[in-house]
Amino acid sequence: MAAEVAGTSSESVPSDRLAARLAREMTGDVLFDRFSRGRYATDASFYQIMPAGVVVPRTMDEALRALAIARDEGVKVTPRGGGTSQCGQTVNDGLVVDLSKHLNKVLSLDLAGRTCVVEPGIVLDDLNRQLKKHGLWFPVDVSTASRATIGGMAGNNSCGGRSLRYGTMRDNTLAMEASLADGTLSRFGEVSHDLSDVGSDDSARALFRDMLDLGAREAEEIAARFPKVQRRVGGYNLDALVPRNAPNNMAHLLVGSEGTLAFTTKVELKLWPVIRNKALGVCHFGSFYEAMDAAQHLVKLKPIAVELVDRTMIALGRDIAMFKPIINAAIKGDPDAVLVVEFAEEDQADNLVRLKQLGELMGDLGFGWTNDQRKWGGVVEITEPALQSGIADFRAAGLNVMMSMKQEGKPVSFVEDCAVPLPHLADYTARLNEVFARHGTSGTMYAHASEGCLHVRPVLNLKLEKDVKAMRAIAEEAFALVREYKGSHSGEHGDGLVRSEFHETMFGERLVADFREVKQRFDPAGVLNPGKIVDAPRMDDRSLFRFKPGYRVTELKMKLDWSAYPGAGGGFQGAVEMCNNNGACRKLEGGVMCPSYRTTRDERDVTRGRANTLRLAISGQLGADALASDEMMETLKLCVSCKACRHECPTGVDMAKMKIEVLAARAASHGLTLRDRLVGYLPRYANLASRLAPLANLRNRTPLLRKLLERFAGISARRALPAFRSDVFVPPAEVVGSEGGREVVLFADTFNRIYERENLDAALRVLVAGGYRQKPGCTRASNHPSRTSNKRPWTPSFRKLESAIYGCGYNS
The missing domain is CATH 3.40.462.10 (FAD-linked oxidases, C-terminal domain)
Structure with missing residues (x-):
């Protein structure tokens, strides 16, 4: 395994005190281990910055508590939604607060007024699914709608493909509630220029006054230097502050601020009737x-x-x-x-x-x-x-x-x-x-x-x-x-x-000074996502890249063919690096990717999170022997090898195939456990177990045997195992189907042969009804090494395929 990548030594080391306080005062996840931090070190940009830690709050009160603790400990805070930013907005070396798992509710819906109030972690597609039954939708239809959160879209001032008619996120945001870095919770919405509609006791009144004064002072410079195109999302929206014959909306200053001014708690949105007809x-x-x-x-x-x-x-x-x-x-x-x-x-x-x-x-x-x-x-x-x-x-x-x-x-x-x-x-x-x-x-x-x-x-x-x-x-x-x-x-x-x-x-020295003034007024201590919009590093600072100057992957011994890709391990490196972090695997409906993420909503269990972990592991960023580590096994534990990612990921990331390599590395490093052998060698002993079915099934009926198998093999005592049966499926000894039908071979897997033969019996009936025929002995069972009941009328190429599928050996 490669040595740790150059540059990682300068990344933030987790604060034990910060982690302890967060764990003590929150019920949500507090993640400070290297594997978890690595999964939040990237977004859909080419940057990678290891955070000090990650919290996944269960309530907004917990999120604000995390902000307060981080402020006390002098740690910067970066709020995060779907992590699909193209420009590195959601990576930083402080505390990442993931709002996407729990803070994703519609808080209120006004059908007559066509408005709604939502938590910032709600995904756009999920919101629109809830609105559709009322004939409404939120039309800022970004390409990442299946995983982009409303809070992230507001922070980015997202646009979508139909902004020609509907405008941008700014045009469709009516108000926001947010906490300043010092903990002040305020509502940002429309205000008159004299602030007569803002109470004298409102803690945000002085802030609003300062911002409107800045807008009045800089109105001419803003008019001269701000681009006259609808799609302008750079810098702070100072043009929202200039005097006009209408109220100024203070929420529009927060829109596009990339989490650098305030921590959003609620967003009030303008809704539109759904599109019913298109051409x-x-x-x-x-x-x-x-x-x-x-x-x-x-x-x-x-x-x-x-x-x-x-x-x-x-x-x-x-x-x-x-x-x-x-x-x-x-x-x-x-x-x-x-x-x-x-x-x-x-x-x-x-x-x-x-x-x-x-x-x-x-x-x-x-x-x-x-x-x-x-x-x-x-x-x-x-x-x-x-x-x-x-x-x-x-x-x-x-x-x-x-x-x-x-x-x-x-x-x-x-x-x-x-x-x-x-x-x-x-x-x-x-x-x-x-x-x-x-x-x-x-x-x-x-x-x-x-x-x-x-x-x-x-x-x-x-x-x-x-x-x-x-x-x-x-x-x-x-x-x-x-x-x-x-x-x-x-x-x-x-x-x-x-x-x-x-x-x-782009904007000139004077307006950039204004940007800094806004940041200083909102967040004087620089707690909220610093380094974005103002006082930024160079865009080509390679110490911030995903592929840092010392990035390398030493040669790996892989078991499968990865030759379609470049890099170490016969191309395994290139296959892992195909994940660009765009997060299509985080979609919650449509298709089937990724089933484990849809259940847990944890970054660890999504294809993107697993691919990031693999990349960090093979490049030495997670320590020695990370590919075969317990943490890597936890990362892949809930991958059900369904191949959905292979077919639905637009870049073709095949996590099921990659998991095989991890399991092989684990076996090579740690050997096979008793559980591995019981599961993996099932085809070898299935025929014998079926002949002794009453004895083999004794474990299910005996609490003591259940507990012993749990202790020594890690198979839960609470779960019944499939019951062996003595009437296993046996290939027909005569031709099945009409003589004139096309010949087929039925692959009979171990589970259906030994446990649920009805499936194979039904399959034969369906094939016969469809006009197919099967010659005697042409049902291939996968119970290696026993082949006594199955002749092998196979060509060499077919037997190689058989070997690849079942691992049961190939002899010419």
């Missing part, structure tokens, strides 16, 4: 530039979204089984880019009219169906709800699809959500590609084209110093282009560690 037009273009240039014209039809998918994303999607049929149905030929234009009027007839107008407009722009590849285009109309949902899922998975490349270099997020005015979008993207080329790379692109917000990720390997330097240079040149076009260097994903250091060049 999509998939517009095809022969060049990327033409697609970007066309966006400014297509928005004139008033769609609710115009989304870009480029050639790279189309090709990657066609290699993913769940997306291939969707792409084949929606995309014709080989376009360089498509724009997905979505209409959602109340009357479907209106949507169909606009869809027709879209085709006519594309023709007027010179992009009708044609054989001329220079002006190749056209519109595929999508009105079927199932296909519309499939396209939406593909777009939502865009970030992860881009990360599915099985190579050392990956698309890296750092300039990926810049926003420029629509008339400049085509020129900006063309010049950005020139920047990439100058630095020896290319980028993957997709966009909220209706908003001029481009999701672009240059392909880089951040384990290499030269690529880190290229990243820095690309960032500086890209942000200069954004300033030239009067755009925003952050149009959706916030500041975090990636962009905060660039605020002075």
Whole structure:
């Protein structure tokens, strides 16, 4: 195993006193061991900072108590929801407070007023499932809706794909309740400029007065320097403080503040009627530039979204089984880019009219169906709800699809959500590609084209110093282009560690000083998530990276084939590192990933948490022999090897296969336990046990035997074992089915043969009814080494497959 990674020695060492106080005064989880801290050291960015500890409060009072204890101990606090931040907002070396497990309730719902109040840990999809039965939804539909929490979305000022109609998180947040770092609990909402509607005894009155005075003082500078694009989520929202002919909403200063100003306890949201009818037009273009240039014209039809998918994303999607049929149905030929234009009027007839107008407009722009590849285009109309949902899922998975490349270099997020005015979008993207080329790379692109917000990720390997330097240079040149076009260097994903250091060049020295003034007024001791928005480190400080300068994985001896991936262990390293922490495995409904997380809601039991633990272990960051340790076994204990992650994770992380390697490492290091042997060798003794079924089943009827087996084999005395039976399944001695039917082989596994033969009997009946036939001896039982009742009419390749599946040996 590799030595501990260089740079980790400077990470915070857990405070025994802090951990003891938290454990004494909280009922929620208090996690200060290295494995748990490692699981919270990353988000969906390329950063990794080991926290001092983690708490998972059961109540908001406990969360505020944790904040108070940390303040007393001089430890910084970072609130965390789904941990899906792209820019490093939710990592820090202090105390992480995970609000997602317990603080996730709808506190009130006003149907007439179309508002609701929620706890910050509620997941967007979960909220919308509860609202749907009332005909309402919260429309800030981020691509990570299955795991993004409302508190995290407010902290980030999230936007979503339909902000053209519904606006951003700021536009849909009515009020917030939050605690300042000193423990002051206040309500942030609309206030008049003279604060006549705020009580004189309100502890927040003086704070509000100072903020409104700052807004009045800096109104001209704010008007001059803040980008005039809807998608601007950089810095503090000082424009919410300037004088106007309407109340100022103080909650809008907290929105987008990334947990640096206050600790959110409640969020009041504006709700909208659900979309009942939709129509999509998939517009095809022969060049990327033409697609970007066309966006400014297509928005004139008033769609609710115009989304870009480029050639790279189309090709990657066609290699993913769940997306291939969707792409084949929606995309014709080989376009360089498509724009997905979505209409959602109340009357479907209106949507169909606009869809027709879209085709006519594309023709007027010179992009009708044609054989001329220079002006190749056209519109595929999508009105079927199932296909519309499939396209939406593909777009939502865009970030992860881009990360599915099985190579050392990956698309890296750092300039990926810049926003420029629509008339400049085509020129900006063309010049950005020139920047990439100058630095020896290319980028993957997709966009909220209706908003001029481009999701672009240059392909880089951040384990290499030269690529880190290229990243820095690309960032500086890209942000200069954004300033030239009067755009925003952050149009959706916030500041975090990636962009905060660039605020002075974006907003100017005076406004950055104002940002610092706001931070100082709210949080003078710097307790709340410091290093974000103001006083940030350099974005290319490699000591903060997931792959630090000393990151390495020594050669590992693996049991399975990982050759499709790069890195040590025949590619095992690369397979583990495919997890980009985007958290699709944290979804609570839809599909089946990840069943153990859905039960426990613990980061330890989600595929992402397990993959992070494996990466830290094989790179030496969790100590010697971590791969075979007790803590690693605890991490994988509840993985049921269902393979859901392999099929539903957009980057294909196969935790069931990885668990086999961990079990092999454990066996090699510690040997097999009695329990391992009883379970693993069941096929070897199952036939004998079935002949002695009454004796073998005696354990279930004898309390003493139950206790002995629990003590020596770790099999719970409270649980009955499957009962052996003497009438085991035996393959038929004659042909089953008609002579003319197609021949089949029935694989008879140990459990069904020995315990539940009815399943195999029923399977044979179904096969016969379906017109199949089975020759004598062609039922393959997996009870190695006994093969006396099963002839083996197999080809060598079939026997190799048999060996791979059952581990029962192969002889030619």
